[in-house]
Amino acid sequence: MTNNNNNKSINEMVLDIRNRQRIKPSSNDIPTASWKGKDLFNGDIVSTLTIIFKTDGCYWGKAGGCTMCGYVYDSAAESPDDSNLMNQLNKSLEKLDENEDVIIKIFTSGSFLDPNEISLVSRKGILTTLGADQRIKKIIVETRPEFVTNSALEESLGYVGNKPFEIAIGLETSSDKIRLESINKGYTFNDFIQASEIAKKKGVTTKTYLLLKPPFISEGQAINDIVKSANDIVPYSETISINLCNVQKGTLVERLWENKEYRPPWLWSIVEAIKAIKSEHPDILVMSDPVGAGSERGPHNCKECSKTVANAIRTFSQTQDLRVLENLSCDCKLTWELVKQLDDLTYGSPITV
Ligand code: SF4
Numbered sequence: 001m002t003n004n005n006n007n008k009s010i011n012e013m014v015l016d017i018r019n020r021q022r023i024k025p026s027s028n029d030i031p032t033a034s035w036k037g038k039d040l041f042n043g044d045i046v047s048t049l050t051i052i053f054k055t056d057g058c059y060w061g062k063a064g065g066c067t068m069c070g071y072v073y074d075s076a077a078e079s080p081d082d083s084n085l086m087n088q089l090n091k092s093l094e095k096l097d098e099n100e101d102v103i104i105k106i107f108t109s110g111s112f113l114d115p116n117e118i119s120l121v122s123r124k125g126i127l128t129t130l131g132a133d134q135r136i137k138k139i140i141v142e143t144r145p146e147f148v149t150n151s152a153l154e155e156s157l158g159y160v161g162n163k164p165f166e167i168a169i170g171l172e173t174s175s176d177k178i179r180l181e182s183i184n185k186g187y188t189f190n191d192f193i194q195a196s197e198i199a200k201k202k203g204v205t206t207k208t209y210l211l212l213k214p215p216f217i218s219e220g221q222a223i224n225d226i227v228k229s230a231n232d233i234v235p236y237s238e239t240i241s242i243n244l245c246n247v248q249k250g251t252l253v254e255r256l257w258e259n260k261e262y263r264p265p266w267l268w269s270i271v272e273a274i275k276a277i278k279s280e281h282p283d284i285l286v287m288s289d290p291v292g293a294g295s296e297r298g299p300h301n302c303k304e305c306s307k308t309v310a311n312a313i314r315t316f317s318q319t320q321d322l323r324v325l326e327n328l329s330c331d332c333k334l335t336w337e338l339v340k341q342l343d344d345l346t347y348g349s350p351i352t353v
């Protein structure tokens, strides 16, 4: 970290960076993104439709927020109204075939259950439409834990009927210290537990996102943190999804990376973490999609093996079969072993690219 940042809080540093970014104007009738994919559901591989609604954005991120998050720049330049949001939904649903079974994953670059982002009218409109659509087998909505209340869940369940409903929370780590000092997430592990318990009582499942290697921790600490976090959240989570920290534009992580004070995680690290977590908890779903794998801004090993290892991680996520991670090898694994030992001495500043 450069000297002139020494007196600033981490939130002030993130906010400084945010204030220098511009949000590009684009139509509010089109979602930020929507795409189809595949996921495990009740033991079968089924289609998924991910929708990132364009909203006013995450209230926490707009006030500074998380050190690695560039999603706030995906928000709308001007507030979308309820009809804009329904148009975004309908546009996304056009991607589905007539008779396919599908899981819908809703993101907003913030919190679906924040009424300032998705109004109560839009919440009703979106969930009622999804509830009535026979192709849709399950609905997952991402939210910060403070918006998971009895009334929000009761209302949502009323709209989706008897379809499985899941909340997805970006807890990132069970360590309050790392969440506070490396991520600046603004809530505690207890807040997450409370949300997940409210959900459980209503028959709503919880998917938890963990973050491998936020800034200011070493490669070895990052692996230990993910494995410990997974152990800690098992009672509160049906699915664990591990995001590998990547360098997004307009973030504190990007600033550190440009200053050579941050390197995204090695793919060997996630392989080690998945093996440890899945062996310990065979029944829990462990997923990871190594977004941007192989690039300098994304999680990477060496150029020779990054693609193969990333594909193996994706295959594992769809099969939950640890054997796909068994026979991976490359010369760079030795370097990674060394990094794990030496990185601890540099407080997470990279010793290799
Ligand atoms: S990571 Fe989530 S909570 Fe943090 S700023 Fe981004 S959208 Fe908001």
Ligand SMILES: [Zn+2]
Pocket: 301, 302, 303, 304, 305, 306, 330, 331, 332, 333
């Ligand atoms: Zn390699």
